[in-house]
Amino acid sequence: MEFSSKLLENAVYEMSQLPGIGKRTALRLVLHLLRQPESQTINLASALTTLRKDIKFCKKCHSISDLEICHICSNPNRVQDTICVVEDIRDVMAIESTSQYRGLYHVLGGKISPLDGVGPHDLAIASLVERAKSGEVSELIFALSATMEGDTTNFYIYKLLKEVTIRTSTIARGIGVNDELEYADEVTLGRSIINRIPLEQALKSS
Ligand SMILES: [Zn+2]
Numbered sequence: 001m002e003f004s005s006k007l008l009e010n011a012v013y014e015m016s017q018l019p020g021i022g023k024r025t026a027l028r029l030v031l032h033l034l035r036q037p038e039s040q041t042i043n044l045a046s047a048l049t050t051l052r053k054d055i056k057f058c059k060k061c062h063s064i065s066d067l068e069i070c071h072i073c074s075n076p077n078r079v080q081d082t083i084c085v086v087e088d089i090r091d092v093m094a095i096e097s098t099s100q101y102r103g104l105y106h107v108l109g110g111k112i113s114p115l116d117g118v119g120p121h122d123l124a125i126a127s128l129v130e131r132a133k134s135g136e137v138s139e140l141i142f143a144l145s146a147t148m149e150g151d152t153t154n155f156y157i158y159k160l161l162k163e164v165t166i167r168t169s170t171i172a173r174g175i176g177v178n179d180e181l182e183y184a185d186e187v188t189l190g191r192s193i194i195n196r197i198p199l200e201q202a203l204k205s206s
Contacts, residue, residue: 001027060131062107062124064089072096072105079103081138083131084193085157087111087150091143098190103141106131111144111153120156128157132164139167141196151203158199168199 001023003009008030015026033041057063058070061083065071072078072092082103086092092105108123131137140161144150158168172195 058107061105062109062127063092063105077102081136082141083128083137083139084141084143085128086143087145094186094189095143095193098186098193100190100193103139106140108144108153111147111149112156113149113152123153125157125160129160129164132161132166137166139169140199141193142168142170142199143193154199155203158203169196170199170202171196 001012003012011030012023012026015021015029016023018026021029033044054066056065056068058065058073059068060073061070063070063072067074079102083106084095084101084103085106085108086095087108087110089107092107095101095105106124106128108125108128110118110123112118112120112123128140132140142154142157144153154170161168171189171192
């Protein structure tokens, strides 16, 4: 792609670093911004910069939050002894939208995936085990995606919790194999939380 302007080329290059955005789309987006009022570009750039600079992760559940402790963890009306274990904040958002779950969360930050170079120590597993051992938690609900990596992660954590007296369950798979949580419709996802099954049983059948 030949550019008549170095400034344009730089902007297109940076835009094309985003997933799913090729050079052509990047050029279209940049030209679109140039046609809009200058304030739109400034607002976009400033929203992204402020997000990066001020972003916080909840000290308890590791979800993205504007506060040290997120609004779910600090809500006294949530069921304090139940923790739903998820991969990332998109799962929290999906489960919250079902209105079927009143407990707390623990955001792992991904799943164990040796092929992608993600090991147990890259995830918030140690702090989950700590929470499970605190005596304040009676049930962990695993809501990871039904993929090989999700199962591996479930099994890894399950083994770590062998000595801890705590109920472990996994959401019922109305959700098909390889389906990511965020794509499940609210009714199906809500039902799968209510109809959760013991994790041990799920591990045996997989
Ligand atoms: Zn939190």
